Amino acid sequence: VxxxxxxxxxxxxxxxxxxxxxxxxxxxxxNSSYLKIPKKQVVKAATQKPVKYYTNSEGxxxxxxxxxxxxxxxxxxxxxxxxxxxxxxxxxxxxxxxGVAQWLR
Numbered sequence: 001v002x003x004x005x006x007x008x009x010x011x012x013x014x015x016x017x018x019x020x021x022x023x024x025x026x027x028x029x030x031n032s033s034y035l036k037i038p039k040k041q042v043v044k045a046a047t048q049k050p051v052k053y054y055t056n057s058e059g060x061x062x063x064x065x066x067x068x069x070x071x072x073x074x075x076x077x078x079x080x081x082x083x084x085x086x087x088x089x090x091x092x093x094x095x096x097x098x099g100v101a102q103w104l105r
Contacts, residue, residue, distance in 0.1 A: 006023070008022065008030075016032060018030070018032065019031075019035060020073055020074050021073065022073040022074070027074055051064070052064040052066075056087070056089075060088060062086050062088060063086040065084060065085045065086075065096075066084060067082060071104055072084055074086050075104050076088075076093070076105050077094060077101075077102065077103050078101050078104065079093075080097060080099050081098045084104075085097070085100075090103075
């Protein structure tokens with residue numbers, strides 16, 4: 001439970017029903033109806049291209065590696081080509097992006 005009025009880190013501003021957040025080092029989803037998102041605190045993708053997703057081997061929808069100006073919430077690694085990966089396990093992470101440059105978790 002996150003107390004009302006608490007500031008949390010979010011990945012991006014979107015019209016999504018569920019928003020990925022970081023609260024006290026824990027990653028999870030919060031229904032957007034509970035959030036008030038100030039525009040100046042949003043970390044956006046460095047490209048204007050739409051963010052893409054894939055389904056991993058466990059059947060979970062995961063954001064594809066994406067360019068950001070700083071590490072976004074939920075990123076697990078920075079790839080050698082400068083993209084941030086959201087992979088749920090280390091095997092194959094950044095395999096099409098030159099390999100892993102740095103693990104974030």
